[in-house]
Amino acid sequence: MESVHLRPGALIVFEGLDGAGKTTQLNCLRGRVRPESATYVHMPTGFSRFTQTVRTLLDDREVRPVSGLAQQLAHLACHAESQATLHEQRSRSAVVLDRWWWSTLAYGILSGVISDADMPRDAFERVVESTWAGMTADVVFLFGHVHGFDSNNSDAIAAGYETLAARYPALAVWVPDFTIEEVTDTILEELDHRHLLLPERS
Numbered sequence: 001m002e003s004v005h006l007r008p009g010a011l012i013v014f015e016g017l018d019g020a021g022k023t024t025q026l027n028c029l030r031g032r033v034r035p036e037s038a039t040y041v042h043m044p045t046g047f048s049r050f051t052q053t054v055r056t057l058l059d060d061r062e063v064r065p066v067s068g069l070a071q072q073l074a075h076l077a078c079h080a081e082s083q084a085t086l087h088e089q090r091s092r093s094a095v096v097l098d099r100w101w102w103s104t105l106a107y108g109i110l111s112g113v114i115s116d117a118d119m120p121r122d123a124f125e126r127v128v129e130s131t132w133a134g135m136t137a138d139v140v141f142l143f144g145h146v147h148g149f150d151s152n153n154s155d156a157i158a159a160g161y162e163t164l165a166a167r168y169p170a171l172a173v174w175v176p177d178f179t180i181e182e183v184t185d186t187i188l189e190e191l192d193h194r195h196l197l198l199p200e201r202s
């Protein structure tokens with residue numbers, strides 16, 4: 001498997017709860033496909049000084065906004081800022097995203113931290129979806145099995161991901177609670193099944 005490529009233009013997303021193994025599996029995938037075949041991007045970190053700085057601010061409990069709406073709009077500003085570069089990268093290689101707009105919905109509107117009084121749900125969803133219009137994923141791997149306690153998680157966020165999986169059944173693939181190696185194999189099999197893996201170019 002070491003010499004397989006990810007299909008140029010493919011958009012592969014890793015989503016789900018904090019501490020459920022997304023980053024571990026991203027690193028495993030990186031180790032199993034040709035390095036030049038994909039760009040790996042974390043949201044909201046993105047590509048620029050702006051997005052990296054906002055990410056640091058959002059990570060800092062002393063500094064980040066108290067308002068759930070303000071937090072998510074800050075995330076979304078980073079997403080918006082990254083769109084042009086994402087399109088550019090996708091014209092050259094596959095793109096593997098560590099979180100995208102499903103996080104904004106799961107951690108924001110679907111978890112209840114943003115109420116209708118802050119912004120009506122359909123308006124918020126429209127802003128989020130418009131920001132990501134034109135960036136259709138080939139598959140979204142959903143990580144729902146948390147290994148250890150993480151205060152960022154809640155049952156409401158988990159339920160938000162269930163809602164998204166039900167809304168986009170052709171896109172969402174729940175990652176099983178297997179060993180690390182078995183999960184990587186499962187992900188590669190799914191990518192192969194979706195014709196997102198190419199053999200080594202000669």
Ligand SMILES: Cc1cn([C@H]2C[C@H](O)[C@@H](COP(=O)(O)OP(=O)(O)O)O2)c(=O)[nH]c1=O
Pocket residue numbers: 018019043044072075076098099100101103104105107108152
């Ligand atoms: C992308 C995104 C993330 N988040 C949240 C999810 C996580 O709790 C948090 C940080 O994301 P995460 O990738 O889990 O950070 P780390 O690599 O430090 O584990 O940001 C949102 O609330 N909205 C968003 O749009």
